[in-house]
Amino acid sequence: GRLRHRRRPQGEEVRGGAQAWRRPQEEGVARSVKAGLQFPVGRIGRFLKKGRYAQRVGMGAPVYLASVLEYLAAELLELAGNAAKDNKKARIIPRHLLLAIRNDQELGKLLAGITIAHGGVLPNINPLLLPKKTAEKEPKSPKKYALFCF
Template sequence: MDAGSKVKKGAGGKKCGGPKKKPVSRRYSQRVGTDASVYLADILEYLADEVLEFSGNAARDNKKNMIIPRHVLLAVRKDEELGKLLAGETIAHGGVLPNINPVLLSKKNEKAQAAKDPMSPSKAANKSPKKA
């Protein structure tokens, strides 16, 4: 056999019987600028400062020296912007906000006012006498 008669093997493929290449697909994320990380750190620092300031005020209102999750919850829910930001979040061991339905308070207020005010003559006339 001649050197010229040798059959050259080409690159592998389906027709030549070589190794099969698998298609590779990669997902690339969008690039982030160098200033974005600094800006994000500033925002997180500002939010942490706000939450700690309001929580410290809530702790001081309750005459405590240490901030507990209850104080964080009270501070976040009291502030309008933080409450909107953390509306769907649950703070562990925070409890619930004290809330009494006004409908429940109205009956007690009426009874308290009736006890304070003496009965007017028109109300006294409408009152039925007690049966013995």
């Protein structure tokens, strides 16, 4: 038999080929939106699959990883913003990131092996190298001096 073309109602656009038989597809909601995240869940899931970290990747794994990464980024940005504010700057630079990481105990432990380009180093002087503090010299009174002379 012959294929019958469905009749289109007035005002509907003309679609040719396979599109003529398809129903209009409803737009889906991104998994990032469903999870309430800013980081891309779909992209992270794709990276997990392409990276061949495991044979199979569960549905919750990219959501969990995206939420962990988003939390770490928010924490680091907050600390770096505070460092920038302390230096009276409005823009976060690599130096502020380094200060934020190295001054925070947990982030410092997590990111101990990294080097940040143009980050510099933490200001640190070994106490042995500093000049020794001498006790304040009291003006010598003649009475005390006289006692030691005899």
